[in-house]
Amino acid sequence: MSKRITTDISAAARLLTEGRLVAFPTETVYGLGADALNPSAVRRVYEAKSRPFGHPLIIHVGNMHLLDELAQDIPDNARALVRHFWPGPLTLVLKASDNVPRIVTGGQDTVAIRFPAHPMAIALLKEFGGGVVGPSANKFGHLSPTKAADVDSDFGPEVDLILNGASCPVGIESTIIGFDGEFPIMLRPGMITKRAISAEISKEFFEAGAEPPRVPGSLSAHYAPTTRLVVLHADDIRRYLKENSELHDVALLTITPLFKTHPNNKMIVASTDPDNYAKNLYESLRELDRVGAKIIIVESVPLTDAWDGIRDRLERAAGSF
Ligand code: TXA
Ligand code: MG
Numbered sequence: 001m002s003k004r005i006t007t008d009i010s011a012a013a014r015l016l017t018e019g020r021l022v023a024f025p026t027e028t029v030y031g032l033g034a035d036a037l038n039p040s041a042v043r044r045v046y047e048a049k050s051r052p053f054g055h056p057l058i059i060h061v062g063n064m065h066l067l068d069e070l071a072q073d074i075p076d077n078a079r080a081l082v083r084h085f086w087p088g089p090l091t092l093v094l095k096a097s098d099n100v101p102r103i104v105t106g107g108q109d110t111v112a113i114r115f116p117a118h119p120m121a122i123a124l125l126k127e128f129g130g131g132v133v134g135p136s137a138n139k140f141g142h143l144s145p146t147k148a149a150d151v152d153s154d155f156g157p158e159v160d161l162i163l164n165g166a167s168c169p170v171g172i173e174s175t176i177i178g179f180d181g182e183f184p185i186m187l188r189p190g191m192i193t194k195r196a197i198s199a200e201i202s203k204e205f206f207e208a209g210a211e212p213p214r215v216p217g218s219l220s221a222h223y224a225p226t227t228r229l230v231v232l233h234a235d236d237i238r239r240y241l242k243e244n245s246e247l248h249d250v251a252l253l254t255i256t257p258l259f260k261t262h263p264n265n266k267m268i269v270a271s272t273d274p275d276n277y278a279k280n281l282y283e284s285l286r287e288l289d290r291v292g293a294k295i296i297i298v299e300s301v302p303l304t305d306a307w308d309g310i311r312d313r314l315e316r317a318a319g320s321f
Helices: 009-017 039-049 066-070 076-085 119-128 148-154 194-198 234-243 274-290 305-319
Strands: 022-024 031-035 058-060 090-096 110-114 161-163 175-180 183-188 228-232 250-254 266-269 295-299
Touching: 009 022, 009 031, 009 119, 009 161, 022 119, 031 039, 031 058, 031 119, 066 110, 076 090, 076 175, 076 183, 148 161, 194 305, 228 234, 228 305, 234 250, 234 295, 250 274, 266 274, 274 295, 274 305, 295 305
Parallel strands: 022 161, 058 110, 090 175, 228 295, 250 266, 250 295
Antiparallel strands: 022 031, 090 110, 175 183
16 A cells, blocks of 8 residues: 555644645545635646546535634535534535635635545545645546545545545435525435435525536536446346347446446446445446456436435436546
8 A cells, every 4th residue: 555545633733834735535425626716726726637627626624613713604404404414415505705725616616525434535624724725635537536555546645634424324426405585496416315305495496597517517528437428217227238248348327236247347236325325336336347348338217306416426427428
């Protein structure tokens, strides 16, 4: 294992203070951390990821009081969500305060903030004391990392240290909510569902309007393996495999265990429980990407609220081909 993979939280906090880059585990995916108030450190995050500057970053906090230092005019409903879901996999997009460097927000007047629930992330944020930008710790457009080794394989010496916090328990990126006044807007679905959010606040969801918010996760080439990926209904997979029984360079991610296929084809049968499915999704896609198949076929997942975040990531992974 590479020497920069460690559990030394104090060393990580010190590097952040010096303006260096530190990858850290959260409950969703690993983040690529830098001091949010240090514009040249934040610039290095964009450069390390090869991420265009117009795509803003989330600031992670380990202390509730930072919310009012980084944001202003905070809707009551945002505060209600903070009370209920923080620390946790929920990011809020709020009006930025003047303390937030524009390089963090991609020049917009809003800022995305979240208080992660992972104990190692919280320990790091508390020891560092300030806000830490944390895009997923992968090159722009790649699959998000859910293990320290995934981060290690994407980055060279520009990342000084990777905190090793084992596998991320949620497995896909946080739910992102913006506001129009008191009305919530779903900017990126995740494992905290619309229904769970609606239960905590007084207003209905606004649908994102014709002017799409700048969420780079909404570009088609996102969350994508390098092998071509399609999402198909179980019946269509069954028919395809029957009509092409000689095919031996197919990789499959299913939730139905009943497919007969050539023994050379790699098949992962995933959980029918959305929490378990999400937890293993990116690792499964990485594994299927590595077998050198011509195509990855993913069985479509249920249309219910609990699967919204997963469906979104699968559609984006497929949409880029
Ligand atoms: O779970 C997560 O959210 C992970 C972990 C590491 O915390 N982070 C993550 O960051 O997924 P990233 O940079 O890969 O995705 C952040 C998303 C992007 O789609 C970005 O455009 C959006 O948040 N975002 C950030 N600031 C925004 C803003 N002011 N308005 C709208 N979207 C914003
Ligand atoms: Mg990302």
